[in-house]
Amino acid sequence: MAKNQAAYLLDFEKPLVELEMKLNEMRALDTNGVDLTQEIAELDKRVDELRSSIYQNLTRWQRVQLARHPLRPYTLNYVEALTTGFVELRGDRYYADDPAIVSGFATFRGSNYDYIDRTVLVVGHQKGRDTRQRKYRRFGMPNPEGYRKAGRLMRIAAKFGKPILCLLDTPGAYPGMEAEERGQAEAIARNLFDMACLPVPIIVVIIGEGASGGALGIGVGDRMLMLENAWYSVIAPESCSSILWRSWDYREEAARALRLTAKDLKKFGVIDTIVPEPLGGAHRDPDAAFNAVGRAAAAAMQELCTLSPETLIAVRHERLDQIGKFSEGNA
Amino acid sequence: MAWFQRKKKGILTTRNDQNNIPEGHWVKCPKCALINNHRELDGNAWVCVKCDYHYRFGAGRYFDLLFDNATYTLHDADLVPQDPLSFTDRKAYADRLRTAAQETGMNDAVRAATGNVGGHPVSMAAMDFSFIGGSMGSVVGEIVTRAIKRAAAQQMPLIVISQSGGARMMEGALSLMQMAKTSANLTRLDQMRLPYISVLTNPTTGGVTASFAMLGDINIAEPGALIGFAGPRVIRETIGQDLPPGFQSAEFLQDHGFVDMIVDRRQLRSRIVHLLDLILEP
Numbered sequence: 001m002a003k004n005q006a007a008y009l010l011d012f013e014k015p016l017v018e019l020e021m022k023l024n025e026m027r028a029l030d031t032n033g034v035d036l037t038q039e040i041a042e043l044d045k046r047v048d049e050l051r052s053s054i055y056q057n058l059t060r061w062q063r064v065q066l067a068r069h070p071l072r073p074y075t076l077n078y079v080e081a082l083t084t085g086f087v088e089l090r091g092d093r094y095y096a097d098d099p100a101i102v103s104g105f106a107t108f109r110g111s112n113y114d115y116i117d118r119t120v121l122v123v124g125h126q127k128g129r130d131t132r133q134r135k136y137r138r139f140g141m142p143n144p145e146g147y148r149k150a151g152r153l154m155r156i157a158a159k160f161g162k163p164i165l166c167l168l169d170t171p172g173a174y175p176g177m178e179a180e181e182r183g184q185a186e187a188i189a190r191n192l193f194d195m196a197c198l199p200v201p202i203i204v205v206i207i208g209e210g211a212s213g214g215a216l217g218i219g220v221g222d223r224m225l226m227l228e229n230a231w232y233s234v235i236a237p238e239s240c241s242s243i244l245w246r247s248w249d250y251r252e253e254a255a256r257a258l259r260l261t262a263k264d265l266k267k268f269g270v271i272d273t274i275v276p277e278p279l280g281g282a283h284r285d286p287d288a289a290f291n292a293v294g295r296a297a298a299a300a301m302q303e304l305c306t307l308s309p310e311t312l313i314a315v316r317h318e319r320l321d322q323i324g325k326f327s328e329g330n331a
Numbered sequence: 332m333a334w335f336q337r338k339k340k341g342i343l344t345t346r347n348d349q350n351n352i353p354e355g356h357w358v359k360c361p362k363c364a365l366i367n368n369h370r371e372l373d374g375n376a377w378v379c380v381k382c383d384y385h386y387r388f389g390a391g392r393y394f395d396l397l398f399d400n401a402t403y404t405l406h407d408a409d410l411v412p413q414d415p416l417s418f419t420d421r422k423a424y425a426d427r428l429r430t431a432a433q434e435t436g437m438n439d440a441v442r443a444a445t446g447n448v449g450g451h452p453v454s455m456a457a458m459d460f461s462f463i464g465g466s467m468g469s470v471v472g473e474i475v476t477r478a479i480k481r482a483a484a485q486q487m488p489l490i491v492i493s494q495s496g497g498a499r500m501m502e503g504a505l506s507l508m509q510m511a512k513t514s515a516n517l518t519r520l521d522q523m524r525l526p527y528i529s530v531l532t533n534p535t536t537g538g539v540t541a542s543f544a545m546l547g548d549i550n551i552a553e554p555g556a557l558i559g560f561a562g563p564r565v566i567r568e569t570i571g572q573d574l575p576p577g578f579q580s581a582e583f584l585q586d587h588g589f590v591d592m593i594v595d596r597r598q599l600r601s602r603i604v605h606l607l608d609l610i611l612e613p
Contacts, residue, residue, distance in 0.1 A: 175561030175569045180579060183589050185540035185560035189514060193546055196515035212498070213510060213541040213560070220511045234498045234507040234538070239565070244420035244500060258503045259416045268415065270504045320515050321476065323508040324469030325415040 008070050012062055013280075016054055019047050055279050058229070060264075061255040064237060066229040067208045071283035073290070074140075075102055075124030075167045078207065081290035082297070083108050083122065089153055091145075095182060098146030100138045100174070101218065102126045103153045105162065113291075113298035120301075121157035123150045123218050124167030127208075140209075141174035144187035147217045151191045154198055163201040163301055166218050171236055173214030188217035195220035196316065199309030203300045205275070205293055206230045206262075207282075222316050223300040224271040226262040227289070229281050232270070233260035269323060273300075360384050376596040385533060385553050385596055390442040390457035393492045397455065397600050403446030407477055411438050412470045416503050424501040431462045439470035440495070443478040445487070449604030451611055454482035457492035458539070466499035467539055472509025475543060479516040488526040488607060493544040497537020510542035517546050526610045528603060531558050531581070531590065549606060550590040551599070552581035558590070 009017055023043045030036045058066070066072070079086050083106035090097040103123040110116045125142065128134035157164050173184055195202060195218075202221030210219070210232035226232060235243075240258060241250035259265075262274040275296045278285035304312065356369050363382035372378075376396060377386040388396075395401040418424040432438060440462035444455050456478040458465045467475075475491065482489040498506040520527050529547025531540070533556035541560055544550075552558060559579035567574055577583050584590045594602045 173560065175565045177566060177570055177574065177578070180559050180561065180566065181587050183545075183587065186545045186589055188541040188560070189510075189543070189545040192511050192514035192542055193518060196511070197518050212507060213538055216507055216510060217541075220515070232507075233503050235500055240420075240500050250420075253420070257416065257418050257420060258500070260503065265504055268503075268505055270508055317515050320508065320512040323512060324473050324505055325413045325502075326470045326473060327411045327413055329409050 010062070010065050010069070012054060012058075012065075016047070016050050019043070019050060023047055051279060055281075059252070059256070060231075060259075060261055061237070061252040063229045063261050064209075064231050064251075064255050066281040067227075067231050069281055069283050070129070072208055073282050073286045074129075075122075075126045075169060075207070077286065078124070078167055078205075078290060078293060079106060079122055081287070082294045083120070086122070090149065092148035092152060094145070094148060096143075096145045098138075098143050098149060099136055100125060100140055100142040100170070101146035101150050103150055105157075108163075108165065108297070108301070109294065110298045110301065113295045115298035115302050118301075118305075119160075119162050121153055121162050121164045122167065123154065123164060124207075125170040125215075125218070127169060138174055140170045141172055141214065142170065142217070143174050143176070143179045144182045144184050147173075147184075147187035147191050150218045151187075151194055154191075154195065154202075158198045158200050161200060163203065163305065164198070164221075165297060166202060166204045166221060168204060168206045168210045168215045168219050168230075168232070169208035170211060170214045171209050172211040172239075173217065185213075188213045191217050192220055196320070197313055199313065201301060201304035201307075201312060202316075203297055203304070205297060206232050206271070207293070209236075211236045220316075220320075222304050222312060222319075223273070225273045225275050225293070225296050225300065226265060226271045227275045227282060227293070228262055228277040230262060231255075231260040232262075232265060233258045268325070358386070376599075378596055383554065383595065385555060387460055387494075387533065388596065389461060390437075390459040390492070393457040394442070394444050394446075394455065396596070397448055397490070397603065398444070398446040398453075399448060399450065403444040403455075406443040406445065406481065407474045408438065408442065410470045410474060412468055412502075414501070415469070415505060416501065418501040418503070420501075427463060427501070435459065435462050437462050439468070439474070440465045441467075441471045441474045443474050443481075445481060445485075448490070448600070449607055451604075451607045452485065452487045453490055453607070454478050454485070454487045455490045455492070458494040460494045460496075460534070463499065463501075465495035465539075466497060466506070467495060467509050468499035468502040468506045469509065471495075471499075472506075472512050475509075475513045476516045479513070479520060482525055482527075483519045483523055486523070486525065488528065488611070489520060490528045490530065490603065491543055491547075492530045492532060493535040493539050494532045495535055495537070495539040495544075497539055507538065510538045513543045514546060517543060526607070528606065530599070530603075531584075532556050534558070536560065536562060545589065549592075551602070552584060552590040552593050553596055553599075554581060554593050556581040558584050 086106035088104040127140035128137040204221035237254040240254040278288040282289035362384040
């Protein structure tokens with residue numbers, strides 16, 4: 001992993017990694033008989049300081065970069081870590097299967113997180129790791145079939161009374177010609193409509209990128225959890241820059257203006273819980289990230305599974321109704 | 332010497348008078364280039380008399396066109412947008428809002444009203460592209476939601492006229508969530524078996540198409556309207572080639588099964604009345 005990390009270095013991480021490499025070199029020398037204990041301790045301290053100063057003051061754009069890190073855990077990594085016996089179910093029954101969304105039943109290992117093991121439906125955007133996989137998964141950008149598959153399986157989960165765990169990680173719905181021909185807008189709208197009234201708990205976790213209707217299309221739920229370095233907004237910063245600034249160069253400004261981080265969205269009441277990530281991002285210690293998500297999801301599930309379907313739906317609607325900021329009257 | 336001779340040289344109308352000719356008495360048709368008369372267009376629901384091009388039609392005009400005797404009660408006109416993100420691009424959102432309000436006389440991009448349509452009491456919301464591209468932020472989401480709730484509370488059908496570039500970027504994720512909020516509220520009408528007619532006008536794209544605009548029991552589109560999820564420019568950039576003519580037009584959507592019918596604006600009222608009669612009467 002450490003070697004891979006160096007290959008996918010983000011600009012703002014460079015000074016840190018250089019220092020870390022120096023430290024490793026010293027350690028190697030030390031084991032070869034040269035006594036560097038004092039120097040190593042000092043350098044170690046500097047590395048720690050630098051690490052916290054970099055990662056505890058991340059700008060919004062830096063978080064966007066972390067959310068897109070090529071080594072960041074994707075949906076199927078979470079499935080593997082948090083569940084057992086995952087059975088993928090495929091196809092929308094109308095046209096095709098869309099690999100940009102994966103879905104299936106599995107046993108959530110709730111007992112690992114002070115809860116109980118139970119069957120859940122997992123639905124998530126899936127990105128690819130290498131060029132071939134990325135193309136196959138369409139960079140996590142679903143076609144209408146993906147949303148229709150998700151909708152079909154969520155209705156089945158409702159039929160069998162199973163909670164739904166949605167993992168969001170997409171740069172947006174796929175903006176292609178066929179997607180429009182087959183009704184991208186209708187497919188997303190139908191899911192928003194259907195998810196509003198599913199009589200089972202829906203827990204949404206934004207694990208990476210959450211752009212626009214493409215994310216929301218599988219993202220209406222009872223609890224919104226969001227990883228510390230994930231982003232969620234109405235549009236990707238690049239597209240926002242291109243439209244409002246008429247240039248691709250203002251993505252950093254756009255990321256700032258859109259207020260797209262977990263902290264921002266918690267303030268606006270869009271999300272409920274910020275799930276902490278290991279220092280440096282989920283990819284630096286995936287197990288820690290899986291654990292944090294598992295724990296937060298288990299807590300939400302435990303709470304929601306005690307509610308009657310009627311209460312669940314009523315509260316879900318109330319929650320949505322309250323989102324938005326405006327003033328009323330001639331004030 | 333000619334029988335007429337101009338004694339003073341140049342154009343005699345002062346620059347000031349030239350500039351003060353009332354605007355918009357004549358408008359050129361973007362499709363057939365015919366110069367249409369304002370008054371004539373007013374009497375023709377702003378449809379070109381020669382080529383049937385549908386000019387943009389504001390929220391207030393739709394209310395006048397659709398409600399019986401152009402009589403209706405407006406609602407929620409006092410909802411005012413805020414700037415929760417303190418959003419600034421090349422221009423501050425707060426300034427954009429102020430300018431848009433001054434230019435349109437509206438607080439935001441949608442209006443809601445109740446009144447009779449063909450004798451049926453109806454709750455209606457109509458979007459207006461002239462206000463920041465008809466984009467949906469918190470206020471639009473809330474007004475549409477209230478129009479839905481009004482329909483449910485008073486057991487009336489709902490009609491929404493959409494005209495929007497999509498969700499409003501300047502309110503970030505709050506805009507995005509309005510898609511979920513409006514769609515969730517539409518489920519009330521479903522459960523109460525109240526009809527919802529969605530009218531998609533030029534243009535209806537992005538987050539508005541991907542929420543309430545596509546969820547009508549009956550989806551009606553105006554001829555030639557641009558309707559889609561992704562904008563044509565984005566698609567062109569994605570696939571790296573030009574889009575076929577008519578792509579994402581109302582006719583394209585009808586061919587692909589996403590709108591029930593395309594209705595000329597001059598027949599829109601009679602068609603809606605007929606549909607309401609069919610649904611509401613035994």
